[in-house]
Amino acid sequence: xPYDQKKIVEALRAFERGEIVVVMDDDGRxxxxxxxxxxxxxxxEKMAFIVRHTSGIVCTPMPREEAKRLNLAPMVADNDSAxxxxxxxxxxxxxxxxxxxxxxDRTLTVRNLANGNVGGSDFVRxxxxxxxxxxxxxxxxxSGHTEAAVDLCKLAGxxxxxxxxxxxxxxxxxxxxxxxxxxxxxxxxxxVSVADLIAYRQRKETLVERVxxxxxxxxxxxxxxxxxxxxxxxMHHVAIVFxxxxxxxxxxxxxxxxxxxxxxxxxSHRLDTIMKAxxxxxxxxxxxxxxxxxxxxxxxxxxxxxxx
Numbered sequence: 406x407p408y409d410q411k412k413i414v415e416a417l418r419a420f421e422r423g424e425i426v427v428v429m430d431d432d433g434r435x436x437x438x439x440x441x442x443x444x445x446x447x448x449x450e451k452m453a454f455i456v457r458h459t460s461g462i463v464c465t466p467m468p469r470e471e472a473k474r475l476n477l478a479p480m481v482a483d484n485d486s487a488x489x490x491x492x493x494x495x496x497x498x499x500x501x502x503x504x505x506x507x508x509x510d511r512t513l514t515v516r517n518l519a520n521g522n523v524g525g526s527d528f529v530r531x532x533x534x535x536x537x538x539x540x541x542x543x544x545x546x547x548s549g550h551t552e553a554a555v556d557l558c559k560l561a562g563x564x565x566x567x568x569x570x571x572x573x574x575x576x577x578x579x580x581x582x583x584x585x586x587x588x589x590x591x592x593x594x595x596x597v598s599v600a601d602l603i604a605y606r607q608r609k610e611t612l613v614e615r616v617x618x619x620x621x622x623x624x625x626x627x628x629x630x631x632x633x634x635x636x637x638x639x640m641h642h643v644a645i646v647f648x649x650x651x652x653x654x655x656x657x658x659x660x661x662x663x664x665x666x667x668x669x670x671x672x673s674h675r676l677d678t679i680m681k682a683x684x685x686x687x688x689x690x691x692x693x694x695x696x697x698x699x700x701x702x703x704x705x706x707x708x709x710x711x712x713x
Contacts, residue, residue, distance in 0.1 A: 429582075459572055539552045647684055
């Protein structure tokens with residue numbers, strides 16, 4: 406994925422200094438821009454700027470463990486929004502605020518959401534700030550502004566609570582594409598995209614760690630088994646390697662999602678067939694992606710629907 410590293414680094418430095426940055430998502434999603442600032446660096450002036458140029462719905466993305474610590478329950482039991490944005494109940498800080506709607510009050514609320522010495526009982530519900538729960542793994546797991554805000558905070562070495570709101574035009578329509586870029590240039594704000602953050606993290610972080618290696622006998626003969634983990638996933642994923650694949654030539658690769666019912670107890674023997682074929686060629690890799698379920702749900706989805 407191509408990206409401009411200099412642009413990302415400059416945006417991170419600006420974000421670390423407390424500046425507001427503009428973050429775009431991709432064309433295939435909402436193609437919108439959000440103003441984002443770290444909650445610890447928010448001021449009444451910055452909050453007023455954000456409210457003036459956005460929808461006015463100010464959200465505070467944070468990791469799940471922070472939401473749990475602050476006793477922030479989901480806004481609804483069944484989230485069926487288009488992008489499953491994980492809203493919690495809205496809040497206001499209990500101490501020193503009035504109605505909660507002013508820039509000063511909202512700043513007090515967001516700054517205290519990022520204060521590790523403050524607890525859930527220090528907030529009233531409902532309020533004028535909308536916390537959001539970011540997916541573990543950040544933009545690598547969900548390419549949303551929620552995750553982008555938390556990732557920016559972490560990459561800048563700040564408490565992982567951001568402040569975001571969606572840019573809109575004077576007539577209330579959402580700013581998109583060129584309009585967002587023009588706004589960033591007009592106000593001298595650094596601009597990055599979620600795709601930029603994804604590419605940056607992919608290049609800077611160790612995302613896959615090999616934890617074990619062994620040799621096994623398969624239906625296709627002897628093979629090497631390599632076990633891998635992800636930083637935010639305790640599940641062990643497996644790569645079964647047939648032959649020496651380090652010669653630079655093309656390698657047949659099979660991505661196989663775990664399905665215990667079919668793989669172990671079923672009659673399709675698809676995995677057996679693949680292992681035999683790779684064993685005969687003495688070349689190939691099976692990447693076995695584990696999900697932790699036994700595969701019953703997969704079987705249910707495969708059943709033909711009855712009736713209409």
